[in-house]
Amino acid sequence: MTREQVEAVLKGIKDRYLDQDIVSLHQVKDITTDAGKVAVRVVQGYPAGSYRDELAAEIKAALAAAGVSDAEVSVTTQVAAHSVQKSVKRKDGIKNIIAVASGKGGVGKSTTAVNLALALSADGASVGMLDADIYGPSQPRMLGISGQPESSDGKSLEPMQNHGIKAMSIGFLIEEDTPMIWRGPMVTQALEQLLGDTNWGDLDYLVIDLPPGTGDIQLTLSQKIPVSGAIIVTTPQDIALLDARKGLKMFEKVEVPILGIVENMSMHICSNCGTVEHIFGEGGGQRMAEQYGVNYLGGLPLDIKIREQVDNGNPTVVSDPDGTVAQIYKDISRKASARLAQKAKDYSTKFPTIKIMNV
Numbered sequence: 156m157t158r159e160q161v162e163a164v165l166k167g168i169k170d171r172y173l174d175q176d177i178v179s180l181h182q183v184k185d186i187t188t189d190a191g192k193v194a195v196r197v198v199q200g201y202p203a204g205s206y207r208d209e210l211a212a213e214i215k216a217a218l219a220a221a222g223v224s225d226a227e228v229s230v231t232t233q234v235a236a237h238s239v240q241k242s243v244k245r246k247d248g249i250k251n252i253i254a255v256a257s258g259k260g261g262v263g264k265s266t267t268a269v270n271l272a273l274a275l276s277a278d279g280a281s282v283g284m285l286d287a288d289i290y291g292p293s294q295p296r297m298l299g300i301s302g303q304p305e306s307s308d309g310k311s312l313e314p315m316q317n318h319g320i321k322a323m324s325i326g327f328l329i330e331e332d333t334p335m336i337w338r339g340p341m342v343t344q345a346l347e348q349l350l351g352d353t354n355w356g357d358l359d360y361l362v363i364d365l366p367p368g369t370g371d372i373q374l375t376l377s378q379k380i381p382v383s384g385a386i387i388v389t390t391p392q393d394i395a396l397l398d399a400r401k402g403l404k405m406f407e408k409v410e411v412p413i414l415g416i417v418e419n420m421s422m423h424i425c426s427n428c429g430t431v432e433h434i435f436g437e438g439g440g441q442r443m444a445e446q447y448g449v450n451y452l453g454g455l456p457l458d459i460k461i462r463e464q465v466d467n468g469n470p471t472v473v474s475d476p477d478g479t480v481a482q483i484y485k486d487i488s489r490k491a492s493a494r495l496a497q498k499a500k501d502y503s504t505k506f507p508t509i510k511i512m513n514v
């Protein structure tokens with residue numbers, strides 16, 4: 156087979172999470188056809204976990220059907236740093252910050268954020284979680300972490316760790332029942348410090364669990380934190396959708412790309428009979444995504460196990476990694492990170508500064 160013929164076969168294979176063929180997506184990095192041996196090297200820009208093996212098998216099968224039975228196929232991941240808002244600088248070491256936001260409280264934003272962070276990690280990425288929900292920091296409990304972070308130099312903090320991810324939260328620094336009475340500027344400053352003064356090391360993704368709402372604090376945060384993409388969590392009720400629209404607009408205003416919408420508590424599955432009921436209405440998140448031209452990432456059921464697992468410090472993705480719900484979280488995190496991989500890359504650290512001198 157010639158190189159062109161191999162490429163034609165690969166053009167027939169779609170990336171499941173981007174719904175486009177792997178050649179047009181520039182995922183095919185090398186095709187060699189030396190001495191009758193075919194070798195194909197595919198690199199994806201997002202952590203795809205077990206899908207890498209599935210894709211390799213699909214490529215091998217397609218090449219076998221075209222007459223090459225012993226093709227050598229490798230599929231790997233390389234996460235790049237993507238650009239952030241023009242007014243801020245990307246933080247060294249952290250390739251991408253993904254903000255998880257909601258228009259109103261109580262829609263399951265923190266539950267979704269922690270499960271997505273764990274899904275990215277399970278799929279092979281190095282991940283951190285910054286709990287910016289300063290008025291109701293729930294990540295220490297959800298990640299099953301207690302105690303206080305250490306500081307070796309009195310200036311910076313070592314992140315806490317569990318389930319393979321690094322975490323920082325104001326919840327580690329104050330007592331759980333201490334009310335936070337800070338005003339807006341103090342909150343923003345505290346969060347900038349939690350982000351900047353934590354020794355995150357090298358991360359592919361830092362997931363930020365933002366405070367709910369679209370007020371001044373959220374707006375300032377979305378302007379000041381160098382974010383590569385945002386995910387909006389909503390429930391299907393009209394009122395939640397209305398607030399989620401405000402969240403979409405807020406990120407648009409500060410030029411942060413929306414990676415998509417997650418609909419939480421999409422439907423209820425009866426634990427006795429398995430009947431599916433759309434108690435908060437059906438298809439709202441999907442309609443909103445279509446209306447605003449953003450991606451619908453998926454919907455989670457209202458499921459008592461999601462609540463029990465996350466509230467016990469072992470979110471669904473780690474406590475039932477092979478279950479249906481963990482698979483939904485993985486599909487969502489793959490779709491979102493795959494979308495991010497298609498966005499503009501940040502080349503700022505690679506290009507030399509060019510000085511234009513007057514002569």
Ligand SMILES: Nc1ncnc2c1ncn2[C@@H]1O[C@H](COP(=O)(O)OP(=O)(O)OP(=O)(O)O)[C@@H](O)[C@H]1O
Pocket residue numbers: 257259260261262263264265266267288291293367419420455456457458459460461462463465466
């Ligand atoms: N899909 C779900 N099924 C069942 N329970 C859920 C689901 N999603 C979240 N919950 C539960 O709902 C409660 C609120 O969730 P969570 O704290 O994630 O919401 P939030 O939007 O982050 O809230 P806040 O506005 O306080 O930050 C938690 O007890 C959580 O366990």
